[in-house]
Amino acid sequence: MPEHDSTDRTARADAPGAEPHLLAISDLHVSHSGNREVLEGLRPYTADDWLIVAGDVGELPSDVEWALGMLRERFAEVVWVPGNHELWTTPRDPRQLRGVQRYEQLVDICRNLGVHTPEDPYPVWRGAGGPVTVVPLFTLYDYTFHPPGTSTKEEGLAYARGTGVVCTDEFMLHPDPYPSCDEWCRARLEYSRRRLSEISGPTVLVNHYPLVREPTDVLYYPEFAQWCGSVHTADWHTKYDAAAVVYGHLHIPRVTHHDGVRFQEVSVGYPREWRSRPVPDNRLYQVLPAPTQA
Numbered sequence: 001m002p003e004h005d006s007t008d009r010t011a012r013a014d015a016p017g018a019e020p021h022l023l024a025i026s027d028l029h030v031s032h033s034g035n036r037e038v039l040e041g042l043r044p045y046t047a048d049d050w051l052i053v054a055g056d057v058g059e060l061p062s063d064v065e066w067a068l069g070m071l072r073e074r075f076a077e078v079v080w081v082p083g084n085h086e087l088w089t090t091p092r093d094p095r096q097l098r099g100v101q102r103y104e105q106l107v108d109i110c111r112n113l114g115v116h117t118p119e120d121p122y123p124v125w126r127g128a129g130g131p132v133t134v135v136p137l138f139t140l141y142d143y144t145f146h147p148p149g150t151s152t153k154e155e156g157l158a159y160a161r162g163t164g165v166v167c168t169d170e171f172m173l174h175p176d177p178y179p180s181c182d183e184w185c186r187a188r189l190e191y192s193r194r195r196l197s198e199i200s201g202p203t204v205l206v207n208h209y210p211l212v213r214e215p216t217d218v219l220y221y222p223e224f225a226q227w228c229g230s231v232h233t234a235d236w237h238t239k240y241d242a243a244a245v246v247y248g249h250l251h252i253p254r255v256t257h258h259d260g261v262r263f264q265e266v267s268v269g270y271p272r273e274w275r276s277r278p279v280p281d282n283r284l285y286q287v288l289p290a291p292t293q294a
Contacts, residue, residue, distance in 0.1 A: 052078075
């Protein structure tokens with residue numbers, strides 16, 4: 001990764017000791033009123049804290065660059081994975097890049113900032129709970145989280161259209177040059193498996209989407225699950241020795257356990273969502289050392 005000079009890496013005054021933390025957050029959605037203030041209030045506990053950003057920073061590359069640049073100045077290392085919103089091609093985007101080209105644009109932005117991406121060597125956390133390889137993943141989804149009563153992509157999409165619950169990705173996220181999002185997903189799964197197989201020792205797996213389907217069972221609209229992951233990652237947390245799995249996307253921040261592995265959703269979400277629940281003193285979620293309540 002390129003060198004990056006930190007000018008604002010100051011710890012919070014109420015830092016709980018000097019032990020470095022591996023922290024996480026996702027779904028900052030900085031284009032929404034109120035969420036920029038959330039971002040601007042984020043601070044590390046110590047000067048050596050790392051931050052995982054699990055996607056959906058914003059829709060415009062300029063917003064992503066601004067937000068990650070601010071975080072990179074504050075944290076010793078920043079690890080980013082793309083969400084679906086970063087991959088949207090909106091009318092406000094001056095370059096109108098689509099699909100793989102849009103993703104590559106975001107990777108270039110991150111590299112210029114010194115932010116780790118799914119295309120770079122995986123960093124190793126050597127603080128408390130380590131050494132652990134932090135693995136940023138970009139897997140997308142392949143419509144295999146079928147809605148109730150359906151068993152194919154076509155049936156699932158038809159069901160969603162019938163209920164009126166259709167993800168905006170269907171209009172804004174373009175898979176170019178792949179013929180479909182599920183084809184792009186298959187390519188990303190193969191790429192990720194190949195790189196994961198080269199890791200020795202424990203990992204922290206980071207993805208915008210949950211690697212198992214169970215977290216989507218609490219969705220208010222179950223048909224939305226088909227845009228939330230792939231059944232083909234269901235064993236990755238055991239196969240690749242995960243100490244924890246970090247994800248976002250669902251806007252339901254919580255901790256669950258699957259096969260004894262801690263899954264943490266670390267999303268902020270939209271203001272109408274986070275304003276309706278108690279706001280924590282610190283919006284950053286601790287991944288390592290493992291929280292005592294996890």
